[in-house]
Amino acid sequence: YLIHENPYVSNVLWTKVFHCDMYQNRLMLIPLSAFAVLAVFVVCTFLELIFQNTIEKLYMVLVNKYADLLNLKLQKMSDYFKKFIFGKE
Numbered sequence: 001y002l003i004h005e006n007p008y009v010s011n012v013l014w015t016k017v018f019h020c021d022m023y024q025n026r027l028m029l030i031p032l033s034a035f036a037v038l039a040v041f042v043v044c045t046f047l048e049l050i051f052q053n054t055i056e057k058l059y060m061v062l063v064n065k066y067a068d069l070l071n072l073k074l075q076k077m078s079d080y081f082k083k084f085i086f087g088k089e
Contacts, residue, residue: 003044013040 003009014020018036023029 003040 014036018032018039020029020032020036023032
């Protein structure tokens with residue numbers, strides 16, 4: 001949804017790729033629209049799979065590396081505030 005309704009993509013997609021403006025008052029608009037929706041879905045799904053298996057894997061390595069450090073620091077802060085508020089255990 002975010003890709004095909006983006007202001008930069010929307011005009012190109014609907015007027016230059018699928019030419020929906022040419023079929024505006026014709027019966028062919030319905031099958032063309034169904035095909036366009038299916039084609040956009042398939043292409044975006046394919047792009048998402050490529051993204052997940054390339055860029056996202058690299059990104060998640062960094063996230064996992066620093067998430068453990070962040071989690072450890074937050075746990076220490078939580079323990080400190082528990083001791084401060086509730087006293088020593």
